[in-house]
Amino acid sequence: MNGKKGSFAINIPPEATRSKLPGTSKEGSIGAFPSSKAWIWSVWEFAKEDSNRVKFALKVGLAVLLVSLLILFRAPYDIFGNNIIWSILTVAIMFEYTVGATFNRGFNRALGSLLAGVLAIAVAQLAIQSGRVAEPIIIGISIFLIGSITSFMKLWPSLVPYEYGFRVILFTYCLIIVSGYRMGNPITTAMDRLYSIAIGGFVAVLVNVFVFPIWAGEQLHKELVNSFNSVADSLEECVKKYLEDEGLDHPEFSKTVMDEFPDEPNYRRCKSTLNSSAKLESLANSAKWEPPHGRFRHFFYPWSEYVKVGAVLRYCAYEVMALHGVLHSEIQAPYNLRFTFCSEIQEATTHAAELVRSLGKDISTMKRSLKTSLLKKVHSSTERLQRAIDMHSYLLTSNLDPPDNSSKPLTRLSVTFSTTQYDLSNALTEFDSNSVEKNGSQINQNVPPGTPPQQTESYHEMMRKQSRRLHSWPSREVDAFEEEGGPSTDFLPRMKALESTAALSLANFTSLLIEFVARLDHLVEAVDELSKMAKFNL
Numbered sequence: 001m002n003g004k005k006g007s008f009a010i011n012i013p014p015e016a017t018r019s020k021l022p023g024t025s026k027e028g029s030i031g032a033f034p035s036s037k038a039w040i041w042s043v044w045e046f047a048k049e050d051s052n053r054v055k056f057a058l059k060v061g062l063a064v065l066l067v068s069l070l071i072l073f074r075a076p077y078d079i080f081g082n083n084i085i086w087s088i089l090t091v092a093i094m095f096e097y098t099v100g101a102t103f104n105r106g107f108n109r110a111l112g113s114l115l116a117g118v119l120a121i122a123v124a125q126l127a128i129q130s131g132r133v134a135e136p137i138i139i140g141i142s143i144f145l146i147g148s149i150t151s152f153m154k155l156w157p158s159l160v161p162y163e164y165g166f167r168v169i170l171f172t173y174c175l176i177i178v179s180g181y182r183m184g185n186p187i188t189t190a191m192d193r194l195y196s197i198a199i200g201g202f203v204a205v206l207v208n209v210f211v212f213p214i215w216a217g218e219q220l221h222k223e224l225v226n227s228f229n230s231v232a233d234s235l236e237e238c239v240k241k242y243l244e245d246e247g248l249d250h251p252e253f254s255k256t257v258m259d260e261f262p263d264e265p266n267y268r269r270c271k272s273t274l275n276s277s278a279k280l281e282s283l284a285n286s287a288k289w290e291p292p293h294g295r296f297r298h299f300f301y302p303w304s305e306y307v308k309v310g311a312v313l314r315y316c317a318y319e320v321m322a323l324h325g326v327l328h329s330e331i332q333a334p335y336n337l338r339f340t341f342c343s344e345i346q347e348a349t350t351h352a353a354e355l356v357r358s359l360g361k362d363i364s365t366m367k368r369s370l371k372t373s374l375l376k377k378v379h380s381s382t383e384r385l386q387r388a389i390d391m392h393s394y395l396l397t398s399n400l401d402p403p404d405n406s407s408k409p410l411t412r413l414s415v416t417f418s419t420t421q422y423d424l425s426n427a428l429t430e431f432d433s434n435s436v437e438k439n440g441s442q443i444n445q446n447v448p449p450g451t452p453p454q455q456t457e458s459y460h461e462m463m464r465k466q467s468r469r470l471h472s473w474p475s476r477e478v479d480a481f482e483e484e485g486g487p488s489t490d491f492l493p494r495m496k497a498l499e500s501t502a503a504l505s506l507a508n509f510t511s512l513l514i515e516f517v518a519r520l521d522h523l524v525e526a527v528d529e530l531s532k533m534a535k536f537n538l
Contacts, residue, residue, distance in 0.1 A: 055212040056097055063091045063207040067200055083192040090200025095208065100216035100286030102208045105164060106201050107289070112168030113197050117190045119146070119169075120176040124186035139177055146173050161285065216286035217296050220306050221363070223280065227273045227310065228360025231317050232353040234270035235516070238323045239349040242509065243342050267324060273317045280310045295366060302533040305526075309363075312519075312526045316356070319516040326509045333506035340392075344385040345510065351378045352517050359527045368536040371524055382517045389510060 047054050067087040070076040077084060094109050096102040123142045127135040147170055153159055154166040176193060180186025208214075241264070284303040292298060355374045362369055530536075 052097075052212075052214050056214060059207050059211050060091075060095050062211065063095055063203050064088060066203050066207070067091050070199070080192055080196055083189070083196050084199075086193050086196035087200035087203070090197050091204045094201055095204045096286075098214050098216035098219060098283070098286050098290075099208055100283075100288065100290040102204060103289035104161075104286055106205055108162055108165035109168055109197070109201060112165040113172050113194060116169045116172035117176060117194050120173050120180065121187055121190050124177060124180050127181075135181070139181055143174055143177065146170060213293075215290060215293055216283045217290055217301065217303065218294060220280065220283035220287055220303065223276065223283065224306055224310055224313075225360050225364045226269075227276060227313055227317075228356055228363070230266065230269035230273050231313060231320055232356040232360070234264075234266040234317075235320050235323070235356070236349060236353045237264055237266045238320060238327055239345060239513070242323075242327045243338055243345065264324075270317055270320055270324075274314055274321065276310065277314065280307050298535070302530065305530040305533055309523075309526045309530055312523050316516060316519045316523060319512050319519065322512050323509065323516075326505060326512065329505065331505050333503050333509075337503055337506055341385070341388055341506070341510070344381070344388050345513065348378070348381040348385050348513060348517065351381045352513075352520060355520055356523075359523065362527065362531065362536070366534070366536045368528075368531040368538050375521075375524065378517055378520065382514055385510060386514065389507070 067090075070080070070084050070087060090109065094102065094105045096105050119142075123139065127138040127142075130138055150166040150170045154163040159166075172193075176186065176190045180189045183189055284307050287301070287303045292301075351374070355371065355378055358369075358371065358374060
């Protein structure tokens, strides 16, 4: 109100203030709606990532245009009438991303439409001969039975691939039988719609095969090769980061997991390999419908072997993801202990990644080569790692004394770790014997004269608890530690046990790496079987 009756004053904020209001972005977009520039850029990046997406969209538009000409021109429309709209529906439903998927969908569409048309004609003739009164009853019962049977059969495990065909039978039968009942000539209606469906299916197949074809077999081939490279890259990335980590500050673990480890680009690729089972099976089922093409020039190509190789590769990827789990675990081995076995771990990792990439390259080039030399390198490097761990297993636990090797010269590992073997134990012992006394003397100097002895002891007790909290792992409250009733002399054994637990993290990492190498034998056998059945060149 501005003082006058019936008038209102509306305050419009200036431009600078309005841009700071909540719900508005810098570009002036409101709420969660992105600006047009950002949206166009995201669409461009999406299309640039895979050019086949643009080709697929243009092919669908071309196929729909071709069948729409049958309606736009007068002569075809006079022949088929309104039933020609079924050709457009057929193209929209049947056209798939790959050629094989289109053939598969077309087969289900054709078979389902044919069966539905035959059933509709048979039931319509039976209903007409039954009389005017019984005709709608027979049609209604037949619709109920067809709907129930098709819905039940598409749930049968062995008939799941033909689920779309049962759907086609259901809606095609219902539309034909009901429209034929009202129009009075079910046979003519069924034939016209079958012709329209055939025209739509023919146009869809023709455009998909001859206009920038996207073959499911080629997609499956590339997907499997990329999975090999992803596993090898992720393995090397994980081991490299594990050996180079010098205990620097890391971001919060929960945030890192939510961001899927942004500093490890190959992690997501390896994770996608674990989730590729359904994609590989779908591409393999579609590739079975495709005729010989490109590099796959013989019939009955073993596409199912690609799925088997992918399954074995995923078992190897599980080990790589487990290595990532150790890398980002809360319990970590000391850096000097990891550095002690650095050369053996790095050598085994390099040879294993080289073997995985070599297998992927053989599949990519469709050439068959012997992997005997690479397997020997992988096995020999892994055996050296195992011998190093067995010989120096006492380094992985602080409760065991090192073996008496005074009569034998120390190996490189023993010499390297000799100065760091009991760093924490020595520090703890020195802390118990000297540090507390020094702190006590300093405290006594700083305590004013006349302070009661009870207060001085309580202050000493507080300092001792703070020191325990500082040197304990995992960190916990000292009060809970005292409530357990453990004496102060039990502090050092507890810390040794915790030190041993941290050192065993390295044993866990190396065992996972050795298990990865063991699974490579099965991967080599699977690729060799694929090369034989696919008749790769020698």
